[in-house]
Amino acid sequence: MKKTFVVTGGNSGLGCQCAKNIAMESADNHVVIASRNMERSERAAANIAGETGNPHIYAMPLDLASQASVRDFAETFASRDLPPLYGLVCNAISGSGPSKPEYTEDGFEMTFATGHLGHFLLANLLLKNMQGGGRIVFVSSDQHDPPRMIATISYTDALDIARSRCNKHAVRYSLTKLCNLYCAYEMAERAVNNISVNAFNPGFMADTGLGGGAKSVGEKIIKRLAPLLARLMGKYSTAQISGKLLAEMMTGPRYEGVTGKYFDRGREARSSELSYSKANAVNLWERSMELTKNAHGPQKE
């Protein structure tokens, strides 16, 4: 059966490997690469089509930092003559570089706005197009529960995260990755039509833009040591390995009907105690509805 999959951030790193593996699985799988840089996305689509022999790979512009862009993407997607939407991989994130927070045109902190809020809006808008039994995966991270030497986080209210003035990128990133889990768990409960929603941890991948980028000398030293530490702690991976495991969550029969779970590189795992706070998940959901002026979304009675 012909199906469409959307992968945000599908033009590089984990997302690109995921898109390639979905494409490779069947020529009936149509894959939309949704990122900002269209030149890179078109190149990635052509490479994937060439490598897999699957011609149904498309690039479509999406900037998760702009709610207008997310809405444009959803409209364009609905107008395209594609097979029914079956899978959505919420993978992209930006705002990973500077220690000083940056803000989107909508006025929200960049890491949270792209990693969570944009995906929240996108998923809710695309749900209308999604076929029964479809699958959504939110890419989270080990860093949703950071070691103390990296960051200490607490969740108060999503509004505090959206308007954060915190100067530590590690804190903003960890809170966003925690929000990916709240969002996945809450959406899994609210989703109708047998749509499953899960979260994924790819482990530490030194070979992606996120894992590989380092600017200051200190950052470069940490980035050099990080793969070694990740290996010692059993957290090491590559985009190739984790991309394949992420694609399997979209297409593999073993994930059929599985929902509301967290998978660490293919193995079901428990996320942090904080990530199971129902009150925080509901707070994030309700605030996200307000912040995206989103009247749609899956609404179970």
Ligand SMILES: NC(=O)c1ccc[n+]([C@@H]2O[C@H](COP(=O)([O-])OP(=O)(O)OC[C@H]3O[C@@H](n4cnc5c(N)ncnc54)[C@H](OP(=O)(O)O)[C@@H]3O)[C@@H](O)[C@H]2O)c1
């Ligand atoms: N790397 C790691 O070690 C690691 C560990 C744990 C979790 N993760 C998670 O894995 C996911 C993928 O990370 P990665 O390491 O593969 O990063 P990456 O190589 O930097 O890729 C990021 C992708 O996101 C896209 N993107 C960035 N900002 C965007 C925006 N505003 N709107 C739409 N697309 C945007 C980029 O394309 P454009 O620039 O063209 O938009 C790119 O395709 C992230 O959720 C990250 O938190 C990574």
